[in-house]
Every structure is written in C-alpha cells, then in structure tokens.
Amino acid sequence: MTDTFQTINPATGETIQSYSHISNDDMNAKIEACHKAFQSWRKQSHEDRGKVLKGIGAKLRERKEELAQLMTQEMGKLLEHSRQEVDLCAAICDYTAENGPKELATEEREIANGKRGRVAHAPLGVIYGIQPWNFPAYQVVRYSIANLMAGNGVLLKHAANVTGSGLLLEEIYREGGLPEGLFTALVISHDQSDKVIDHDLVRGVTLTGSPGAGSHVGARAAKALKKSVLELGSNDAYLVLADADLETAVEICVNGRIYNNGQTCIAAKRFIVVESQYDAFRDAFVEKMKAIKAGDPTKEGTDLGPMAREDLRDDLHEQVEKSVAKGATILCGGEMPGGDGYYYPSTVLADVKPGQPAYDEELFGPVASLIRAKDDKDAMRIANDSRFGLGGGIISQDTEAAVKLAEEEFDTGMVFINGFGMATPNMPFGGVKDAGYGREHGGFGMKEFTNTKAVLVMS
Structure with a gap:
C-alpha cells in the first residue's frame, strides 16, 4: 500500500x-x-x-x-x-x-x-x-x-x-x-x-x-x-566593525535576516557588533525589526510571510525559549502568534552567549542573535567560534581591509562584504566544517x- x-x-x-x-x-x-x-x-x-x-x-x-x-x-x-x-x-x-x-x-x-x-x-x-x-x-x-x-x-x-x-x-x-x-x-x-x-x-x-x-x-x-x-x-555571522556606517549596517542586517522569511542557509543570523557601535546599532536594528510587517505573502506591502511548516515554527520557538532560559534577552518579538497560518514575528535576542541555541545552532526563521564584541579582532574570533562555516558578512568602510580579513581569517566558504547577497551563477557556493x-x-x-x-x- x-x-x-x-x-x-x-x-x-x-x-x-x-x-x-x-x-x-x-x-x-x-x-x-x-x-x-x-x-x-x-x-x-x-x-x-x-x-x-x-x-x-x-x-x-x-x-x-x-x-x-x-x-x-x-x-x-x-x-x-x-x-x-x-x-x-x-x-x-x-x-x-x-x-x-x-x-x-x-x-x-x-x-x-x-x-x-x-x-x-x-x-x-x-x-x-x-x-x-x-x-x-x-x-x-x-x-x-x-x-x-x-x-x-x-x-x-x-x-x-x-x-x-x-x-x-x-x-x-x-x-x-x-x-x-x-x-x-x-x-x-x-x-x-x-x-x-x-x-x-x-x-x-x-x-x-x-x-x-x-x-x-x-x-x-x-x-x-x-x-x-x-x-x-549554517549560523552565518555578520560583523559590524568599528568603522562601519551605522545606517548601512542596519539596513543590510535586517534584510539579511528576514529575506525568504528568514529561511535561508546563507541568511545573516548572528550579528556581531563591536563595543563602540553596539548600543546605537542595537537600538536602530530593533526599531527596524519591530516595524517588519508580517502577512499574506501574495500581497504587496508584506515584509515577512509565514514559516514553511508548523513543526518548523514550533522548533524555532523552542530554540528561542531555551536561549532565554539560558540568559538571552528578547528585545522584540519572541511570542507565538495566534490565528491561521504558521507565522512567527521578527525577533531580536540580546545577551547571546555560548551554550544557547541562539549562539550554537542555526535559527532557521526570522530570529536574530545580537552579540557584543570588544573590537574587530574579537568580532572575528566570535564569528569563527562556530561548528558551521557556510557564509558570513563583514560591514566596514575600509573595503580592502575587509576583503583581506575575509580571505585570510573568515573560516567559511563565502563572505559578503558590505551587503547581503544570494547565490551568483559565476561564484562558487558551499561551505566548510x-x-x-x-x-x-x-x-x-x-x-x-x-x-x-x-x-x-x-x-
């Protein structure tokens, strides 16, 4: 049968x-x-x-x-x-x-x-x-x-x-x-x-x-x-370095997190921001994530559609709850909505540390992990502190220095400089670890x- x-x-x-x-x-x-x-x-x-x-x-x-x-x-x-x-x-x-x-x-x-x-x-x-x-x-x-x-x-x-x-x-x-x-x-x-x-x-x-x-x-x-x-x-890291333009960084990171309803293997997932930029980035990032409009994916004006299956939404919410139980803080979102469909709100978690799903695992949905770094060198260390290595991003006004950092230090198969991108036919796609x-x-x-x-x- x-x-x-x-x-x-x-x-x-x-x-x-x-x-x-x-x-x-x-x-x-x-x-x-x-x-x-x-x-x-x-x-x-x-x-x-x-x-x-x-x-x-x-x-x-x-x-x-x-x-x-x-x-x-x-x-x-x-x-x-x-x-x-x-x-x-x-x-x-x-x-x-x-x-x-x-x-x-x-x-x-x-x-x-x-x-x-x-x-x-x-x-x-x-x-x-x-x-x-x-x-x-x-x-x-x-x-x-x-x-x-x-x-x-x-x-x-x-x-x-x-x-x-x-x-x-x-x-x-x-x-x-x-x-x-x-x-x-x-x-x-x-x-x-x-x-x-x-x-x-x-x-x-x-x-x-x-x-x-x-x-x-x-x-x-x-x-x-x-x-x-x-x-x-992967759980791709996007680094906001000390010389990054704040407005550009926020725009890139929001788009990188919610594109395709956040269900993208090379989506921006961990946002590692240096101390000097952290507070201003956090406030602007949360403001934009709060403004994301979830709704019918066939309608114009919708920013975020539903997750693909009910079990996937349940799994994501469980990862959020476990991260909070281990010390993460919800800055926006994080609540299971009612009504029809498998929607989940755009969510930002702060105080994200090793041992939490938000740090260690892939969050396959519109949930962002915000991590504070001491400086640019520490940001790169945190980015590589992952069992994954598919993609990642660096946001900096010194493009050539960012390229050098990507080529020599970032332990991933793909790195995007000053932008969030998807696959390109003439560039290799794949990862490590x-x-x-x-x-x-x-x-x-x-x-x-x-x-x-x-x-x-x-x-």
Missing part, C-alpha cells in the same frame, strides 16, 4: 494537494529510464547540451508566474522573492550553457620525454539530488543544470511540502527540450530514498539539508563508495560529478 501525504499552504493551514509515494517497482523503472537516457545524452556535445539548457531557461521565464505562485503557495515565501528565484534559475541555465563548453573542455598537457597527455571530464552517470523546501526551484536548478551540462542524468527527491514545485520543474525541463527520463522527480519516502542511494545505476549523491540528514546521506553514499556533495546550512563539503556554481559544480580522466599518449 502506498503512503499518501498532503501539501499545506503555510499562510492558511489549508490543504493544497494530496500525493502518493510511488511503488519500489516504479521507482526502479524511473532510475533505469534515467540511465538509459543518460547513455544517449553523454554522447551529445557540450554545445548541444547548452542549447537544451538555454531552452529550459526560456521555458522557466515563460512559466515564471505559474511557478512563482506555486512556490509561494507551497512554502510561504513572498511572491516577489519567488519571482526573483525563477529569474535566478533562468540565469543559471544561461550561464551554464554559455560557460559549460569552456569549463568542461578537454585539456592538453605536456608530459615527460616528448609524450603528451589529455585531461577529459567525462560524465559519471545518474546523479541523485535530495533537496529542501526553502528555495523550491533554485535548489533543484543549482545541482541539476550543472550535472546535465556535464552529461549526467539527474534524479530528484524534493521535500514533501513542495512536491508540486518539483513535478512542475520536471514538466518545464521536458518542455524546454530535455530528453524524456533524463530529469525525473521521484515522489518517494525516506526509506525509498536510501534504496536510491544504494542502487547500482546511481553514481553520485548530492543533498542540501540539515547536518543530521547530511551525516546520514554522506555515510550511506560512502558505504556504497559513491561521491557525495553536501550543503548543510558542519556546513558540508563540495562546491556548486562558478564552474565548480559542473565538475563535481565527472570522471577527471587522464589519457596519456606514449608514442
């Missing part, structure tokens, strides 16, 4: 659609069909693959409003943010199509005694992606388009609460010109997902999710001797699941 589940609109709590997990036989048939499609696709030139990716980008733009509306309905992000997400996805398609042939081109190398070598980037086969709900289109496009460019086949297990978005993307890819079976959304359970990882035809696994999920999936893939890429979130390993974007993601093959011509 197949399991059924529902997608729920987090703004209203109402059911959107019911789905059933496919059978193991159907799942295996889809894996085999993906492998069969790969056998033809891998022989296509990089340029021909790029033309198809351009077609997918065009189809994403054509169906932008439909996909944006569905994403907002399924996970509650502001409609404006959903539209921005689709634009980013289309840009990734274009960038990959245009740069893939160069990134994946075979290299000629001189070797000893007049002999020559060639380095080829050959596709591996079927790549399995397990993706979260917070960016229902982008998370999928990020890994799938790079792997399709590399010549691989792609399977998707999307988060259950955005099942509709995953299925719509499969349709868009096909309408964009991708061969049948080459990209397939699998509506399966977690137990079935483990079977996909184990399947002989699956050659690589990539996951974006929690450290717990990453540990499980990484271990499962390693046991089967399969390559994996893991992006596991408990934030995972491997890179996507910037050409790096196209090679993660390729066989870097040495061909030595000896005569």
Whole structure:
C-alpha cells in the first residue's frame, strides 16, 4: 500500500494537494529510464547540451508566474522573492550553457620525454539530488543544470511540502527540450530514498539539508563508495566593525535576516557588533525589526510571510525559549502568534552567549542573535567560534581591509562584504566544517560529478 501525504499552504493551514509515494517497482523503472537516457545524452556535445539548457531557461521565464505562485503557495515565501528565484534559475541555465563548453573542455598537457597527455571530464552517470523546501526551484536548478551540462542524468527527491514545485520543474525541463527520463522527480519516502542511494545505476549523491540528514546521506553514499556533495546550512555571522556606517549596517542586517522569511542557509543570523557601535546599532536594528510587517505573502506591502511548516515554527520557538532560559534577552518579538497560518514575528535576542541555541545552532526563521564584541579582532574570533562555516558578512568602510580579513581569517566558504547577497551563477557556493563539503556554481559544480580522466599518449 502506498503512503499518501498532503501539501499545506503555510499562510492558511489549508490543504493544497494530496500525493502518493510511488511503488519500489516504479521507482526502479524511473532510475533505469534515467540511465538509459543518460547513455544517449553523454554522447551529445557540450554545445548541444547548452542549447537544451538555454531552452529550459526560456521555458522557466515563460512559466515564471505559474511557478512563482506555486512556490509561494507551497512554502510561504513572498511572491516577489519567488519571482526573483525563477529569474535566478533562468540565469543559471544561461550561464551554464554559455560557460559549460569552456569549463568542461578537454585539456592538453605536456608530459615527460616528448609524450603528451589529455585531461577529459567525462560524465559519471545518474546523479541523485535530495533537496529542501526553502528555495523550491533554485535548489533543484543549482545541482541539476550543472550535472546535465556535464552529461549526467539527474534524479530528484524534493521535500514533501513542495512536491508540486518539483513535478512542475520536471514538466518545464521536458518542455524546454530535455530528453524524456533524463530529469525525473521521484515522489518517494525516506526509506525509498536510501534504496536510491544504494542502487547500482546511481553514481553520485548530492543533498542540501540539515547536518543530521547530511551525516546520514554522506555515510550511506560512502558505504556504497559513491561521491557525495553536501550543503548543510549554517549560523552565518555578520560583523559590524568599528568603522562601519551605522545606517548601512542596519539596513543590510535586517534584510539579511528576514529575506525568504528568514529561511535561508546563507541568511545573516548572528550579528556581531563591536563595543563602540553596539548600543546605537542595537537600538536602530530593533526599531527596524519591530516595524517588519508580517502577512499574506501574495500581497504587496508584506515584509515577512509565514514559516514553511508548523513543526518548523514550533522548533524555532523552542530554540528561542531555551536561549532565554539560558540568559538571552528578547528585545522584540519572541511570542507565538495566534490565528491561521504558521507565522512567527521578527525577533531580536540580546545577551547571546555560548551554550544557547541562539549562539550554537542555526535559527532557521526570522530570529536574530545580537552579540557584543570588544573590537574587530574579537568580532572575528566570535564569528569563527562556530561548528558551521557556510557564509558570513563583514560591514566596514575600509573595503580592502575587509576583503583581506575575509580571505585570510573568515573560516567559511563565502563572505559578503558590505551587503547581503544570494547565490551568483559565476561564484562558487558551499561551505566548510558542519556546513558540508563540495562546491556548486562558478564552474565548480559542473565538475563535481565527472570522471577527471587522464589519457596519456606514449608514442
């Protein structure tokens, strides 16, 4: 008997659609069909693959409003943010199509005694992606388009609460010109997902999710001797240094905390402010966070939509309560609202110290942790005092000094200087420590699941 589940609109709590997990036989048939499609696709030139990716980008733009509306309905992000997400996805398609042939081109190398070598980037086969709900289109496009460019086949297990978005993307890819079976959304359970990882035809696994999920999936893939890429979130620190412009810093930090309803792996989460700036920053930051307007994510004028699921809101509130019990102070927000939907107010916690969830853990929602540092050096120490290392930010009027600090001292995969940013197609995306390993974007993601093959011509 197949399991059924529902997608729920987090703004209203109402059911959107019911789905059933496919059978193991159907799942295996889809894996085999993906492998069969790969056998033809891998022989296509990089340029021909790029033309198809351009077609997918065009189809994403054509169906932008439909996909944006569905994403907002399924996970509650502001409609404006959903539209921005689709634009980013289309840009990734274009960038990959245009740069893939160069990134994946075979290299000629001189070797000893007049002999020559060639380095080829050959596709591996079927790549399995397990993706979260917070960016229902982008998370999928990020890994799938790079792997399709590399010549691989792609399977998707999307988060259950955005099942509709995953299925719509499969349709868009096909309408964009991708061969049948080459990209397939699998509506399966977690137990079935483990079977996909184990399947002989699956050659690589990539996951974006929690450290717990990453540990499980990484271990499962390693046991089967399969390559994996893991992006596991973070508690990104934004440093407000002694020379930072206060108004700019507050604007960046508020936007960085509430974008996508605060449910972003590279969101600004810990705000580390030097002593000389702390009081003025705190007062201005709290004032702006108090003014954030929560409401219907489809309406103009709304700053903050609901959290994606009721259990996620409950978990966030529990982290707030535990932090307060261990000494944190609520400066605004922090109360569970009544009414329909899974809303949580923009919240600021002060007196945040080690041992509190607000310091040690990822707060995946609109809750900001405010931390006082003695000086710039101490701020950098606090920022690196984390088991995570995905992203972070530095706000300073001395841009070159901030760049030097980012490159030499910040123990993260990405650092934003004087701004809050999202993914950029031509820059690498990924982290260190408990934030995972491997890179996507910037050409790096196209090679993660390729066989870097040495061909030595000896005569």
